[in-house]
Amino acid sequence: MLKIYNTLTGKKEPFEPIAPKTVRMYVCGVTVYDYCHIGHARSALVFDVLRRYLECSGYAVTFVKNFTDVDDKIIKRAHEQGVSCDAVTAKYIQAYHEDMGKLGIRAATEEPKATEHIADIIQLTERLVAKGLAYVVDGDVYFEVSKYPEYGRLSKRRLEDLQAGARVDVDERKRHAMDFALWKSSKPGEPAWESPWGSGRPGWHIECSAMSIRHLGETFDIHGGGMDLIFPHHENEIAQSCGVTGKEFARYWIHNGFVQINKEKMSKSLGNFFTIREIFEKSEWPEDITGEVLRYFLLSTHYHGPLEFSDQALREAKNALNGFYDLFKRLGETGEKVSGDEDLGLVFERCSEMFRAAMDDDFNTPMAIAVLQGLRSDVNKMLGYGLSTEAREKARNEFRLLGNVLGLFQSNQWKFANAPIPFRTTRLEGMGSEPALVQPQFFSKSQNNNLSDGQIEQLLAERLDAKRKKDFARADEIRKSLASQGIIIEDKPDGTSRWKR
């Protein structure tokens, strides 16, 4: 039985979909005015895994993830660069797909854009005005929070509390400081659509109500996003949507924690962020390996908690994955002894169950990874007793199958050598001022003068010959020479060797 922590109730609850065996979920994507950083990656990945797990549990999942492509920041960026808003949004939507694709994050079932739903947005706004929940001022339309008694239910805030701490808002046309824009009149040069209130554009929040209702219906199962969206974004979405329909909106609200650097939230304003693409560009590992290392790292903490991003954490993730791929390498070899074969099925059955139990418990990916680590250890032991070629293939496939939910263990070309991590996140000591981030310390990509497989095999044969003649000096010389080029040799009990790079 799957349990999910629901922000709305503050409790872990059994998951019961509205319609049997189907899940409709909506996740707030990004406002497309810049490249995504690791924080965005975490959010996208968490919901990608959630979706994969639901599918693997037998649910038919309709997964909608939006792009907010009309917004103040986009307009600002377009003006700065002297291009159209469309050019800005097209560029960063493409970048989003490229970056998330490298992390193995699947495209959603639907990826709607706000600008494609203007008619829906206008219609929702009209209905809110007609119901007396919104009012018009000089071509702007505001939602009136005091008309919605349940306002604050999600974020556990009371209107009075908000009022006390709210920033002084000089917009005196609003009836309440927390009233928010559904529709904004456009200034010249801004994107604009005709509406009953004049030429204008949507406010922030309403586009998500419009898109989720359009693609999933008025009530659906799961709504998610980063913690920072709880207030005001999701609170406002609920107010608008429930205000219009009079029905329940989303039943389960799921929010992921932040990625931090030196205990601080990764954000543009602090300048302590790393974009996904700069990490891939600077990494010395091939793309799929860098992607898997990032995935392992991002999933090694429960989605709800904070996650400290650091060069050391990535190094640990890489080392942990090396252990798995070391095993997979051995599973790729042939085997004659079979005394371990009989236990294999049982071990995988037990691990599958534990894996499912972990994921059922609010998508506990660190627990699930621990189960896989236990499996790695078990299979290593069985390998010691001897596994047939067929059993080895079966084992490798089981790992691939289980790992697929987390997007791990799919590679056939693992790189074992540990390239330097292309940045550092440690603080600078001293200087009397605030601790500062060390600027990314980029390493130049090493020259790709790698030996071919054939050349390596030839050297290995030469080394084997030297070993047979007890010429260990020569054998070690060859190993050392290969090591300097990132080739690691492991001698097997039968005297032959395997190698990896």
Place this chain on the structure above:
RNA sequence: GGCGCCGUACCCAAGUGGUAAGGGAGCAGUCUGCAAAACUGCGAUGCAGCGGUUCGAACCCGCUCGGCGCCUCCA
């Protein structure tokens, strides 16, 4: 001022009432010509602190301390 998250070993990190998973690093051992990998063993009498509830608390309640976030755009 209000609301919320977090504080578990050297580092990362599960565990939300029944007696501290897992990984990384380290140390020791087995194997090995050596190395690597693997395996075995070692590693918190204690979960920020102090009280309380309970037969029993890392888990529940209260207070305190520390870190962070939201209340303005934010994944």
